[in-house]
Amino acid sequence: MRNIAVRAINLAQQLGASYVDVRVMERTTEGIEVKNGRVEGVSSGTSSGFNVRVIVNGAWGFASSARIDEAEAERTAQQAVQIARASALVAGEPVRLSPLAAQKGSYRTPLQIDPFTVPLSQKVQLLLDADAAMRSVKGVTLTNGLMEYSRERKLFMSSEGSEVEQELYDTGAAINANAVDPASSEIQTRSYPNSFGRQAGTAGYEFIEAMDLVQHGVRIGEEAVRLLSAPQCPGGIMTVILDGPQVALQVHESCGHPIELDRVLGMEAGFVGKSFLTTDKLNGHYRYGSDVVNITADATIPGGLGTFGWDDEGVPAQRTPIVTNGIFTGYLMSRDTAPLIGLSSNGCVRADNWNRLPMIRMTNVSIEPGTWKLDDLIADTDDGIYMSINKSWSIDDRRLNFQFGVEAAYEIKNGKLGRLFKNATYTGITPQFWGSCDAVCGRDEWIVWGTPNCGKGEPMQVMRTGHGAAPARFRNVQVGVGRWS
Structure with missing residues (x-):
């Protein structure tokens, strides 16, 4: 792989490139799905290739190829240079990169059990046993x-002298039970550990074993059935406690996306929208939330889906304060956007494959733990609603007005x-909502929740992001059908 990268860098420089980087990448993915006691599918695939960015x-300029040999390296480098020359004909500010010392080294996801070495029959049986536990509950229909x-194995090299190798693993699983009312056709669902895909982390098979999927099967089956006869959630202005997975998604949608600097600068406006956190707010005076709200972007958290050694520009993984005691303090940045606001990249650029252009993506954007225990937080609440596991969401293209629905x-x-x-359901406006947060649970209940399917860009890239979160309390929240302002 190294010969490919060196050949591409040398040729691109000879053709006039002032900067070159190359990523050579191989990703192997396996998946298992079961449905109603049967194996619905087992998939396995490997994708490999490289790209040249100049x-x-x-x-x-950017070009990529699935054919990994030296002749193709030269052709791809030449194509990237040609694209850059064509792009330069369009008037615009020249690209400036924030400084970066040459990076050298390697990183491998820490893991105890390589999931690819666990027998397929063992993994399938685990899902079938969990499925059987759910189906043992009378009234569960699906x-x-x-x-x-x-x-993921990848090599990054640049004309600035960087050379880093990484081997990144992510592992995850989930189960869900559905109950249907035959009279009304109403459907209710309960999921574990999370909804919309799975709970995942940068870890090995031990991450799945720790979920105890089988032990939770009966519980979520029973809750799905109970929801059919449960009353509708009342509406009004209420105190709300969100569980950890829901807080994580709230952070993802109403903080993680609006702090992406390319969105802030309008570079993603046509595809995914803009941001209410405009650059004039980065002055240490904009109140994003209450004093108990502290949010960080940290690519070094053990097990987080946004954890790595270096990003796809070769910038080392690091921790960045985003909201400090409720005050907005930072963005997710790349080497070419950070200089536009007088800063340097904080290592937040990734691509979901070898044939995709790297862009700003969330690392582990997390609300830092507070001091409460969940039992104490509930005991301290006279009148309110405890909400668990996301069911639906909607948020405007500036990430300001939102509505979320939960399973239970x-x-x-x-x-x-x-x-x-x-x-x-509950609705809100982002800074007012986070301004109403008066309590966050502590480290014992703080978990890094994985979001494995966040889409962005054109063509859309799906990225894996992490969000540390614990249950949190919010006052004066509109529950039920509310009015957006």
């Missing part, structure tokens, strides 16, 4: 189980959990 006359794991909600009365409610 700056010529102040403009970017069950699903999913497991997916991947290994519980009444809180006099500091105790009460009735189960279905079809609970």
